[in-house]
Amino acid sequence: MISFIQSYNMRIIFKQPPWAKCHLRSSMSSLAAVLQPELESIKSAGTWKSERVITSPQSMKIRVGNGKEVLNFCANNYLGLSNNEEVVAAAKLALDKYGAGLSSVRFICGTQEIHKELEDKLSAFHKRQDTILYASCFDANAGIFETLLTADDAVISDELNHASIIDGIRLCKATRYRYKHRDMADLEEKLKQSASSRLKLIATDGIFSMDGTVAPLPKITELAKKYNALTFVDDCHATGFFGKTGRGTEEYFDLLPSIDIINSTLGKALGGAAGGYTTGPKELVDLLRQRSRPYLFSNSLPPPVVATGIKVLDLISDSTKFLERVSSNTEHFRSAMTSAGFTLSGDGHPICPVMLGDAKLASAFAERMLNKGIYVIGFSYPVVPKGKARIRVQISAAHTTEDIERAVDAFIQIGKELKVIS
Numbered sequence: 495m496i497s498f499i500q501s502y503n504m505r506i507i508f509k510q511p512p513w514a515k516c517h518l519r520s521s522m523s524s525l526a527a528v529l530q531p532e533l534e535s536i537k538s539a540g541t542w543k544s545e546r547v548i549t550s551p552q553s554m555k556i557r558v559g560n561g562k563e564v565l566n567f568c569a570n571n572y573l574g575l576s577n578n579e580e581v582v583a584a585a586k587l588a589l590d591k592y593g594a595g596l597s598s599v600r601f602i603c604g605t606q607e608i609h610k611e612l613e614d615k616l617s618a619f620h621k622r623q624d625t626i627l628y629a630s631c632f633d634a635n636a637g638i639f640e641t642l643l644t645a646d647d648a649v650i651s652d653e654l655n656h657a658s659i660i661d662g663i664r665l666c667k668a669t670r671y672r673y674k675h676r677d678m679a680d681l682e683e684k685l686k687q688s689a690s691s692r693l694k695l696i697a698t699d700g701i702f703s704m705d706g707t708v709a710p711l712p713k714i715t716e717l718a719k720k721y722n723a724l725t726f727v728d729d730c731h732a733t734g735f736f737g738k739t740g741r742g743t744e745e746y747f748d749l750l751p752s753i754d755i756i757n758s759t760l761g762k763a764l765g766g767a768a769g770g771y772t773t774g775p776k777e778l779v780d781l782l783r784q785r786s787r788p789y790l791f792s793n794s795l796p797p798p799v800v801a802t803g804i805k806v807l808d809l810i811s812d813s814t815k816f817l818e819r820v821s822s823n824t825e826h827f828r829s830a831m832t833s834a835g836f837t838l839s840g841d842g843h844p845i846c847p848v849m850l851g852d853a854k855l856a857s858a859f860a861e862r863m864l865n866k867g868i869y870v871i872g873f874s875y876p877v878v879p880k881g882k883a884r885i886r887v888q889i890s891a892a893h894t895t896e897d898i899e900r901a902v903d904a905f906i907q908i909g910k911e912l913k914v915i916s
């Protein structure tokens with residue numbers, strides 16, 4: 495039987511007086527009126543980002559929208575493992591053995607043996623003392639600065655760092671300094687200005703994802719030593735495939751292990767499912783487990799996702815064949831495009847931005863590429879600075895030589911049509 499209170503509440507929920515509906519409609523229409531000009535201005539600037547629906551697994555050949563198959567050059571699937579058979583099989587096994595999810599945060603009842611196994615494997619991979627998993631690297635970046643730094647501290651950040659680092663820094667009380675992009679004289683200046691702070695933390699992307707450029711870690715670590723500062727690197731676009739054995743930007747510079755704190759993702763080269771982590775000193779990881787808000791107040795990673803990470807780490811620890819392939823594919827694409835007259839940004843990284851300048855040109859170029867069966871995306875403001883629009887091509891270990899050649903041929907043909915090259 496429905497109690498009085500229940501039936502009273504139901505009346506409140508289901509029998510709204512006519513004036514309430516009217517109020518709702520009018521506040522919604524005034525919200526629409528406020529937002530509409532902003533939406534229009536994004537469209538008229540040519541920077542509207544639409545989402546193309548893929549109807550197949552993530553791979554080198556994907557089906558989009560109308561079922562058309564296209565060659566994919568815009569995923570962060572650097573090692574080509576997002577739909578690898580062994581990886582998928584491991585995820586299915588974990589689904590059967592451990593279930594779909596934990597319905598809990600880690601510290602209540604959300605830690606399974608595989609979460610610990612993945613953390614241990616990541617620590618071993620990076621040669622670090624300990625690792626803490628998050629739902630994403632965005633979360634890892636949101637949690638680290640607020641937990642580690644107080645008002646007595648300073649954080650000194652490259653001006654082109656990823657949005658998640660910028661947002662993470664916004665959450666902390668430390669004094670904030672921004673140094674000009676990869677400008678080591680400016681970093682030194684900011685280190686001098688922050689001399690009296692208790693902790694000084696230099697924060698940088700390892701690889702800058704819009705440009706494919708590499709942070710100058712040798713100089714950064716030298717300055718950190720000189721001014722007694724700590725170093726933080728977000729290595730999302732390096733972990734698993736950059737450096738001799740894929741251990742990231744510090745290995746690329748032969749500096750392994752010299753960075754104090756590394757944050758990275760499982761959502762790109764390491765299987766592409768989801769998840770992020772912080773790896774570093776045990777005391778730091780201990781503190782993050784106690785205090786980091788995105789860790790404490792968010793659900794555990796689902797078992798199939800964890801198993802994906804474990805399997806990928808096993809595959810890449812056994813062999814360097816995947817990273818050798820992504821590196822030779824990158825060399826092939828970069829040299830063919832440069833010879834054709836295109837300007838490519840980046841430091842030999844599989845992120846190959848083809849610089850076009852104008853936002854509308856970049857999106858028209860990408861659309862024509864898609865018509866030719868090559869899926870690439872134009873990036874424009876606010877993702878990159880105004881006037882620096884580009885098509886960001888991302889190379890994978892799973893691309894064949896023929897795939898690379900097809901993409902280059904399409905670039906050349908459309909580049910001529912649109913008068914980007916002659």
Ligand SMILES: Cc1ncc(COP(=O)(O)O)c(C=O)c1O
Pocket residue numbers: 629630631632633635656658699703728730731758759760761768769770
């Ligand atoms: C440099 C960098 N940091 C952090 C992130 C966030 O990673 P995740 O997708 O795991 O949240 C990204 C993803 O775009 C990134 O490129």
